[in-house]
Structure formats: C-alpha cells, structure tokens
Amino acid sequence: MTVEAQTIAAHVGSIQVRRGGSGDPLVYLHSAAGEGEGLALLDELAKRHDVIAPMFPGFGESEGIEQIDDMEDAVFHLLDLFDRLELDAPAVVGLSLGGWLAAELATRYPERVSKLILVNPAGLYIKGAEIKDIFGRGPGEMAEDMFADQSHPMAAQMHQVEKMLASGGGNRGAIPFELIKPQLQTMAATARLGWDPYLHNPKLRKRLHRISSPTLIVRATEDTLIPAAHSEAYASEIAGAKLVEVAKAAHLVSIERPAELAAVINDFLSG
C-alpha cells in the first residue's frame, strides 16, 4: 500500500496531502524537516490505516504560510483541514514540530483527537534540558543530532553541504541556490512558529491535563536535539500516557527507523 499525493483547497490556500491505505484515519504531522515525499513510514502505516499526511503551509507544495503567524494560527489551520477532509476525530501522530502542533490541537480541542502519538515532540521549555539550536547551526553539526547513523544518505548530504560551506569561507553564496532553497523555505516556515519563544509555548505544559485521548510518547534513544526530559515531561503531565523508546535512531526517527516506528505506532493503535 502506497500513499499518493493530492492537493486540497484549504482556507489558507492549496495544501498538499499524501493519503493512502484503509482502516481508521491516522494523521501524520511532519517535523521542521518537512518529511513526506518518499517517506517509507507513511507506506508502512498505510498497511493498516487510512494515512493522511498534510504538508504544513510553507512546506513542500503547500501555500499560505504568510497567513500563519504562530501556533494558534497553525491549530486553526489544522481544524480547517480536518473539516475539509471530513476527519471528525482521527488518530494523530506528530514528529518534533508536528508533535508540538498535535499537542496544541489536543489541549484545545480534545474531542478532535481519538488517539495521540507524540514522537520526539518539541513544544516545552525545560530549564537545564533546552532544545538545541536549529536556526543558526551548520548542517554538519545538525546532522549529528538528526541521525544516529551518519552514513544515512540524508546525513551524508548534510555533511556534503557543510563541506561546500567551508570551502567558500562560510559563505552561503558558494552553494547553488536550488540546493538550499527547500531548506530555506522550511526553516522560514518553522521560524514563524518557533523562533520566539524558541520551539515552545510557555503555556502548553499547564494545559496538557486537557488531553483526554489515549496518548503515546515515543522517544528515539539517540535524539540529541531534544533531551529525554521533554518526552518524560509530556508523559508525566498527560494522564495515562505511555512512554516508549525506539533504539538506534536520533531526532528524525521517522526517516531513520520507519519500520520500527511503525511497529510501535501500530502496536499502540491496536491496543
């Protein structure tokens, strides 16, 4: 079963959605990396679910980022999308930024989420266990936080860009614009949501008690971008939440360990 890309008209503009499979609906919210195209995880999940993976405005082909100033706007966009896709209360899984968005949705509109899965979620500030910087560091350094295995093709590409930067004296002009354009786009979109406060909402933690759906927190054991304390905080603040780990994966676990992550998600959803 493979997911197919389609375009739907949303209030903010045209939105790219990947959908496929059959079963109960399962919405996948991507991270700041904008994963979706060719993401094996979606195909894995589509074996047992009706998988719906929208690209957030500013990512992929999706329009309308100029209308989204913050997480509040992002949640309203998601509600709009759910209505247009006739999703009453799907299961929602989100990675990192997507996990934060899912948590914001579930605290405000708990009735729109049947089951919640937060994977290496952003969204909280924990003193002494801060989320590392994503807006100013070079791709080589970032790759170390994103992948447990530095020989993963995407990690290797990030190191390649780093090398090109270094050879140009730290100069972005030394890199072909088309190569960095997608990354500039996704980071610009992410900045709208998470520049300040940095990748968190100071009010989120005290609102987590509002989440009423069964909740699973997934932490990749080698995620060095978001410390374990964040997953633990989510797990302790959301009533009945379960915390599980996926080994041999770092922050972008959806890309690095699709089969293992799908197994954990399927296990939780069938339970």
Place this chain on the structure above:
Amino acid sequence: MRFFNFHLMPYPALPKDYDGPAWVTCPNELFDPDVGHQVYNRYLDELIYSEELGFDGVCVNEHHQNAYGLMPSPNLMAAILARQTSRVKIAVVGNALPLYDPPTRVAEEFAMIDNISGGRLIAGFVVGGGPEYYSFSINPAHAREKFQEAHDIIIKAWTEPGPQEYIGKHYRLRFLNTWPRPVQKPHPEVWIPGVGSLETMEFVAKHRYAYMGIPYFHISVFDRQFRLFREACEKEGYTYDPKQAGWLVPTYVAETDEQAREQYEEHFWYFVKRLLPGISIQPPGYTTLRSMENIAKGAGTFAMSLNTWDEVEEGVYAVVGSPQTVYEKLEANISKLGTGNLLGLFQLGTLPADLTKRSMELFAQEVMPRLRERFPEGKPILEPSEAVAS
C-alpha cells in the same frame, strides 16, 4: 557630489588566539572597557575632524552584540556629534526599526537630534542585520512587516498632527503624538541601506528615499544593485536623482601607492578576517526567497572569501593608493555606478589614529576637490544619461 565619513567604530583588540565569529556569540569577556574608553573618544574625534576637513557629513550605524561595530545606539553618537559639529550632516544609517518597540522612540530620538543639530539629521531606517535577529530574539519572519509598520508610524508622527491613532498588526498606538517634531520639513532626508533585497529597492524608489549600497562585495555587485535601483525608480515613473544613491567603500590615501598598501593592508585583513565572520548569517524568513536569490547572486563575492590583495584591488573592495590613484579609481567607479554620495570608510579594522587622520587629510585636500569639480552638484553622474541629456 556629497562626501561622508562613515565610521563603524570597530573593536580593534580581539585577542590573536580568538578565531570565532565577531557576532552574536563572540564572548563579551573579550571586550576591554579600557580599550572601549579610548576608542570611543578617538573615533568621535575622527568624525568631528571631518567637518574641519570639509566633508559634507558623517555617518554612524547600529549593530548589537558584536566586535565589528561598537554602536548599539548610534543615536547616542549622533547626539554627541550634533553638539560638537556645526555644519556637517549627521547621517544615522540607520536605526534598526524592528528592534524598537514601540518605534515611536525612533521618531522621538531622531527629532531630538534634528532639533539639537538645527536640522542636520539624515534619518536612516534599516531592517537590522541578520545577526540582530539572533541577538534580540526577534522573529525574522516578521522583520519586513514590522519595518513597514514602524516606518509608517515614524513618518506619520513627523508629518501629521497629533494626537493620532495607529492600529497595525504589530504595533497599536492609541495616542501617537511625538514631542519634539523634527526641524526639517516635511521630514529629514531618509536613507535606506541595502544588500540587494528587491523589496528594499522598490520601497526606496516608491518613497523617493536614497539607497545606500552596503560594501564588502565585488564592484560588479554594486553595479547590478544600482542598475536594479534605477530600474525600480523608472517603474515608479521617474528618473533617479544621483543624490538617491550612495556607495559605501573603504578608502585609504597615502603619499604613494606602495606606502598606502604597506600601511593599510594588515588593518584591512583584520577587518575582513576577524570582524566580518558571522555577519552574513541569515535568519530564516528574514528575506523573501525572491530577494534571497538576488542576494545569493552576489554572495559568492562577499569579502570574507577574499585571500589576496590582487582580489581586493580587482573587485574594488577598498580604494587604496596615492591621491592620484584614489581619484582615478573613485572617478571611474562613481561614473559607472551613478552614485551622488560617497560614503568613505576612512577608519577600518585596526587602522590606527595617526594613519586614519593622515589619510582623511590627504583625501580632503587632494581627492575631494577634484571629485567635486568632476561631479558638480545637481548634474547627472552616469555617462549614458549625460549622453542622453546632450
């Protein structure tokens, strides 16, 4: 043709073993207040001396949390200059508008400087450099919107009777009623520096402000920028005035070409290799992709990638030499760029006081008068437009 002495007020004493960025994360333990006391006063003296030498104006600018330029508040410098000079224009190039909340403060402080100086302020507005968005944690995605709103507030405060109301997306002012108001009517001359953002050029052209090309790129990048700016003016239905364009360039004059290079080169490299690293960081969403692409076209020639003096000379990253050489280089490039304002960086990097002073004197005595004669006020500068005029 107008001549300005532009000062960055750099920190000249970074330790030799420090090789990190000069911006955002450059440890402030490296700042020595004894050096600070000495250089602030020395740099102010250099600007004040420009008046005696016959410059038309002096320029200061705003940068935060860095060793490149010690002017988090250019308005403090301008206030001192307003008192210690009596003739020169004082160009603050500029205030980074999104960093002032509410931006009413810019309208107020600029009006104060204009009052104290008797109408000598040139009001520069900037979006703020990329590093500033890290240093102040201001969302770069809102940079352009905030700049626009702040600009509208300041011009409204200066030109429309108060009390009035301004309700925008980022700023909401129920009682906008700035005291004092500026001396110059309808308001001080406005300068906007840019690095090639198309939105900035279009904005400047629309309001008939002046566009200042930021240095440290190959001369061909300036050539392209000013051509785009002139096109933006044509699109607005008028031909640009040379006064609307300014070229900012490190300039050094000595008795001979050999002496000039020998005296200047190490100080230039301190600037390029020690003070520039970190300046070009672009926070996400700070410019549109359209502008990013335009800026990227020039980015490959950014001064940080310079390694040899030949490259410096070839790309006119600095104009260095005897009075005759400096005249020739400036003359050739000004007539190509069509810029009616020359903003010379006479002090750069670690260039010491005596050499700075001597270079300014030689420039003022032997280069400036010849350029004034060559490019008389009110006449077109660009060769093609002269041809059209005749």
